[in-house]
Amino acid sequence: MHKELGIISCGDLLNHFPFRHIDKTKTDSIAGLNAGKDFAYVKGIITSIETIGEGRGRRLVARLKDETGSIDLVWFQGINWIQKILHNGKAYRAFGRLGFFMGMPQIAHADLENADENIQPSGLEPVYPSTEKLKARGMHGNAISRLTKDLFSRLSPKDLPENLPNSILEKFKLLGRYQAYRQIHFPATEEEFSQALRRLKFDELFIAQLRIQRMKLHRHRFSKGYIFENAGPIFEQFYKDSLSFELTNAQKKVLKEIRRDTMTGRQMNRLLQGDVGSGKTIVALMCMLIAAGNTDGDGRAYQSVFMAPTEILARQHLESLSVALKDLPVNVRILTGSTKAKARKEILAGCADGSINILIGTHAVIEDKVIFNNLGFAVIDEQHKFGVAQRARIWKKNKLPPHVLVMTATPIPRTLALTAYGDLDYSVMDELPPGRKPVVTTHRFENARPAVMDFIKSQVAEGRQAYIIYPLIEESSTLDYENLMKGYEEVKSFFPEPAYWISMVHGRQPPEQKDTNMQRFVAGDTHIMVSTTVIEVGVNVPNATVMVVESAEKFGLSQLHQLRGRVGRGADQSFCILLTGRKLSREARERMQVLVATNDGFIVAEKDLELRGPGEIEGTKQSGALNFKLASIVHDKAMLEAAREAASAVLEADIELQLPENEGLKNFLLQQKQKTAWAKIA
Ligand code: ADP
Ligand code: MG
Numbered sequence: 017m018h019k020e021l022g023i024i025s026c027g028d029l030l031n032h033f034p035f036r037h038i039d040k041t042k043t044d045s046i047a048g049l050n051a052g053k054d055f056a057y058v059k060g061i062i063t064s065i066e067t068i069g070e071g072r073g074r075r076l077v078a079r080l081k082d083e084t085g086s087i088d089l090v091w092f093q094g095i096n097w098i099q100k101i102l103h104n105g106k107a108y109r110a111f112g113r114l115g116f117f118m119g120m121p122q123i124a125h126a127d128l129e130n131a132d133e134n135i136q137p138s139g140l141e142p143v144y145p146s147t148e149k150l151k152a153r154g155m156h157g158n159a160i161s162r163l164t165k166d167l168f169s170r171l172s173p174k175d176l177p178e179n180l181p182n183s184i185l186e187k188f189k190l191l192g193r194y195q196a197y198r199q200i201h202f203p204a205t206e207e208e209f210s211q212a213l214r215r216l217k218f219d220e221l222f223i224a225q226l227r228i229q230r231m232k233l234h235r236h237r238f239s240k241g242y243i244f245e246n247a248g249p250i251f252e253q254f255y256k257d258s259l260s261f262e263l264t265n266a267q268k269k270v271l272k273e274i275r276r277d278t279m280t281g282r283q284m285n286r287l288l289q290g291d292v293g294s295g296k297t298i299v300a301l302m303c304m305l306i307a308a309g310n311t312d313g314d315g316r317a318y319q320s321v322f323m324a325p326t327e328i329l330a331r332q333h334l335e336s337l338s339v340a341l342k343d344l345p346v347n348v349r350i351l352t353g354s355t356k357a358k359a360r361k362e363i364l365a366g367c368a369d370g371s372i373n374i375l376i377g378t379h380a381v382i383e384d385k386v387i388f389n390n391l392g393f394a395v396i397d398e399q400h401k402f403g404v405a406q407r408a409r410i411w412k413k414n415k416l417p418p419h420v421l422v423m424t425a426t427p428i429p430r431t432l433a434l435t436a437y438g439d440l441d442y443s444v445m446d447e448l449p450p451g452r453k454p455v456v457t458t459h460r461f462e463n464a465r466p467a468v469m470d471f472i473k474s475q476v477a478e479g480r481q482a483y484i485i486y487p488l489i490e491e492s493s494t495l496d497y498e499n500l501m502k503g504y505e506e507v508k509s510f511f512p513e514p515a516y517w518i519s520m521v522h523g524r525q526p527p528e529q530k531d532t533n534m535q536r537f538v539a540g541d542t543h544i545m546v547s548t549t550v551i552e553v554g555v556n557v558p559n560a561t562v563m564v565v566e567s568a569e570k571f572g573l574s575q576l577h578q579l580r581g582r583v584g585r586g587a588d589q590s591f592c593i594l595l596t597g598r599k600l601s602r603e604a605r606e607r608m609q610v611l612v613a614t615n616d617g618f619i620v621a622e623k624d625l626e627l628r629g630p631g632e633i634e635g636t637k638q639s640g641a642l643n644f645k646l647a648s649i650v651h652d653k654a655m656l657e658a659a660r661e662a663a664s665a666v667l668e669a670d671i672e673l674q675l676p677e678n679e680g681l682k683n684f685l686l687q688q689k690q691k692t693a694w695a696k697i698a
Contacts, residue, residue, distance in 0.1 A: 026167055030176075030197055032160065033216075033646060034142030037209055038111060047084035049114060049121045056114040056123055058087055059131050061107050067095060078102055080110060088122040107131040111143065140209070142201050164201050179684035180219065181677045184662055191215040214655075217647040221659035223688075224644070226681070228438035229663055233671055235439075240416050241283030242318060242392045247275065248309020250344055251302060258340055259298075266290070266447035267299050273443050274303055274421065278393075284419035287437050290445030291617035292425045292581025293452065297556075299445075300395040301337055303421060307393035308346055308373040318392025319367070321410070321418075322376045325398045327352045327527050328534050332556060333397070334376050335538075351377040351386070354527040382409045390414065396422045425581065426574050427617040429625055431653050434660060446618070454615045455584035457592040459568075459608040468564060468593055469510040475562050476516065476543045480588065482562035485579055487570040488522060488548035496548075497524065503566060504546050517542040523550050549575065558586030568594035569604040573624040576607070577617055584615075603627055625650055 036055070043059040060082035067076050076091040076098055089110055091098050102108075109131045112123035127143070144160040173194040180190065191199065191211055196219075199212035247255075263271070270288060277284035290296045304320035311317050324330040334350045341348060349363050349372050366372035370389030375381055391414040396407060411417040422440065433442060460468060472482045484507055486500040504520055511518060519533040519542040530550070537545045538557055545560070549571075563583045568576060576594065583590035594608055610623045649656055666678065673682040 029160075029164055029167055030201075031645065032144060032164075033200055034144050034161075036143050037140040037203065037206075038143055040109075040141045043109065045084045046080075046082050046087050046121065049087070051116060053114050055112065056087070056121065057109065057111045058082060058123075059107065059109045060087075062102060062104050065099070065102060065104055067099075080108065086120075088117070088120055089126050089128075090122050090124045092124070094125075102128070140203055140205070168198060168201065177680060177683070179680045180222065181666065181681060183677065184222070184666075188218060188658065188662070190218060193219070213646065217644075217652055218655060218659055220644050220647050221652070221656050222663055223684075224435070225438065225656075225660045225663035226667065227685070228435075229660075229667055230671070231439040232441070233667055235285060236282055237671070239283045241281060241419060242278070242310075242312065242416060243281050244275075244278040244306050244310040244318070244392070246310070247306050250309040250346060251305040252309075254302065254305050254341070254344060258343060261449065263298070264295065264445070264447045264449055266445040267295055270299055270443045270445055271302060273441075274299075274419075275306070277441065278303075278306065278419055283417050284421070285440050286419075286421050286443060287433065287440040288421060288423045288443045288445065289427055289433060290423070290425065291427055291448065292578060293448055293585050294425075294445040295449055296423045296425065296445065297333065297336065297397075298340075300397070300421060300423065301340060303419075304374050304393055304395065305344075305346070307419075310392070312390060312392075316370055316390040317373065318390055318418075319370065319372065319388050320374045320393040320395065321381050321388075321391060321413075322374060322395045323381055323397065323410075324376070324378060326550065327354065327378055328521070328530060328550065328555065329397070330377050331531060331534075332538070336556070337374065337376065346373045347371060348374045348376065351375055351380050352527075353378060353380050355380070379406055382406060382413075386413075388413055391418045394418045394420045396420065398423065398425060425617075426578065427621045429618065429622050431656055432621075432625065432649060435649060435656060438660075451587050452584060453587075453589050455563075455580055455590045455592050457580065457594065457612045457615070459594045459596065459612055461598050462595050465595065466510075468595065469507075471591075471593075472544065472562050472564070473511075475591075479559070480561040481537065481540065481543055481545070481557065481559050482564065483545045483547065483560060483579075483582055484564045485566060486546070486548055487567045488550075497522070499567075500546075500548060507544065507546050511544060516544065518544045518546055521545065521547045521550055523548060549579070555582055556585055557582070559588075561586070561588050561590040563590070563592045565592070565594050567596065568608065569596045569600055573607050573610060573620055573627065574617075576611055577620045580611065580615075581617075 038055070038057050040057070043057050044053075046058055046060065049056055049058075058080060060080040062078050063081045063086070064079045065076065067074060069075050074092075074095070076095045078089045078098075080087050080089055087110075107130075109129040110123055110126040111129075112126035115122050115124060142161050142164070144164075171194075173192075176194040176197055178185075178193050180193070184190070185192070190196075191214075193215075196212045196215040199208045200216060203209035203212060274284065274286065277286060288296060288299070300322065304322065307318040307320045309317070322333060324333055330350055330352055334348065337348050347366070349366060351360065351363050355363065363372065363375070364385060364387070367375055368387050368389055375386075375388075380386075394410045394413075396410075407420070407422070410420060428436070430444075472484075475482060484503070486496070486503050488496045488500060500522060504518075507518060517536075519537040521530050521533050525533070533542075534555075536542045537560075540559060560583050563580055565571065565576060565579055571579070580592040583592060592611070594611065596604070596608065600608070606623075606627065610620060614620065647655065666673075666681070669675070670678055673679075673685070
């Protein structure tokens with residue numbers, strides 16, 4: 017059938033859902049159309065047809081007139097075809113998305129029906145998405161509707177057997193599967209449509225949850241993992257002598273959760289979410305010390321790997337770990353893309369013979385050449401920067417998969433986390449170390465720049481440091497790069513040497529240079545760090561108290577929150593200043609307002625989700641778990657939660673789906689599995 021929309025079977029046709037229905041007995045009056053309406057269904061006479069414009073701007077414009085006014089019907093593609101079928105002076109009904117051009121209502125690529133014939137349409141008609149290509153071949157939404165009608169005339173309930181257990185249908189008052197399919201395509205009333213929609217959305221969410229939770233339960237029950245019997249001597253010594261502060265309750269809670277996991281004999285696979293600055297690194301470190309203090313049956317200590325998304329970050333982790341561990345018998349090394357051949361050789365040997373306890377690095381640490389003697393624990397910092405495949409490689413680094421702790425400082429809302437990462441166990445640190453003052457965030461227009469620079473001077477006079485960030489959305493974008501350089505020159509003119517020293521870091525620098533510049537700032541040798549977002553994640557300079565973001569409107573919410581998280585890491589009051597142009601889109605303005613209003617990463621994340629939708633949330637794009645046809649994790653949050661609980665209850669009672677009550681479910685999953693396997697072959 018039609019590959020264009022991915023419709024290749026009857027099942028696909030059933031699942032090609034109408035995006036709305038229109039009551040074809042009622043048309044809109046053209047004069048009554050206004051910008052508040054998404055779609056228009058109008059009836060009138062064509063009074064003119066003309067093609068205008070050249071090349072890509074060429075379009076066909078037909079004017080349709082009813083008793084109240086006129087609307088333009090516009091086509092950019094398939095012009096020849098439309099010219100053939102559209103006749104001046106004849107009556108048509110036109111349906112489509114309503115737009116306005118210079119105050120004139122218009123519909124681009126309308127669905128057309130001849131209205132001269134004396135056939136009166138009746139009831140609710142489904143409106144299906146089509147594509148321009150299909151339309152150009154005459155395959156309008158209308159034609160899909162005819163095919164679907166035809167299909168239903170031959171379909172009976174046994175062709176669409178029930179998949180949900182009865183108890184769930186009853187509890188949530190859901191329609192049966194067959195009825196739901198029928199009604200979503202051809203409802204008699206709006207109410208019938210929304211009932212059907214509700215059932216099928218629930219279906220989608222429930223099945224997705226069932227799958228993902230089943231993976232987790234299987235791991236809990238059947239996977240094998242290394243056992244860390246006790247916290248071990250290294251951990252104990254660190255806790256007693258080296259830890260320079262009291263852990264927060266959140267940190268203690270998470271450590272306990274991980275301790276429990278690593279004693280069960282099952283592999284741990286845990287997601288740790290914590291706002292920027294909540295102190296995830298120390299938790300990870302202490303876990304690695306537990307690993308180092310435990311041995312396997314052959315008396316070999318467990319090694320750990322700590323993977324960071326950038327070289328800068330890896331170096332910084334090495335630094336802070338080395339300081340924290342200086343009196344402990346722990347051998348920590350770093351491996352990155354720029355590690356020199358001689359050191360690399362040494363490190364590979366140390367990993368293989370077990371003399372290295374902790375290997376820090378970038379994705380260089382998961383390359384095949386890196387062979388561990390006995391890898392027992394893996395930490396993936398800022399996991400959204402890594403792909404699923406990279407994570408999977410860690411699993412193969414020992415006989416049994418090591419325990420995996422995945423950390424993210426881009427908080428995502430709980431519902432989203434549980435949906436996208438439902439196969440992982442989930443920990444949250446919702447508490448900042450004591451004594452932190454919330455960062456004061458302000459939004460200023462660019463003409464305030466001199467005042468902002470003066471403010472930085474006053475902070476520097478008190479011994480503090482500052483970041484000034486320029487957008488470099490694409491490291492390769494020359495325009496952004498020039499902006500950064502221009503910005504740097506400007507900053508230099510505000511802050512002349514030798515009274516002030518400036519570091520600059522960006523993605524085009526060779527790693528050593530990046531490193532030196534970064535280190536000078538970390539060491540307090542420079543006052544100001546001019547940078548792109550390469551410092552976005554993880555960088556920890558507690559003495560920095562000012563974060564200025566240039567062209568802040570170009571950044572997403574969670575990215576801005578991340579950047580803000582670079583300050584406020586010490587005891588001093590910190591400031592984040594968002595500089596933008598005066599002309600802002602409504603959405604950009606809202607983003608600035610959110611940041612000014614709250615410091616809470618989880619609230620920022622919720623807002624981000626609302627403003628951008630789940631597709632854009634970092635790290636969830638590849639997960640696929642969020643791509644629902646009907647349901648929306650933004651708008652159907654409550655239903656998602658209900659589906660999640662329902663799925664968990666079913667599995668809790670019957671993980672293998674062997675009870676008669678779950679037979680439909682089991683068959684459905686098997687069938688789906690075959691289908692996907694088949695699709696892979698075909
Ligand atoms: P993040 O969660 O963003 O990765 P870090 O682990 O970098 O945060 O920690 C931020 C800073 O807070 C570090 O300087 C760290 O030493 C410090 N820190 C962590 N835990 C505590 C604590 N319980 N009390 C005081 N300071 C802490
Ligand atoms: Mg961190």
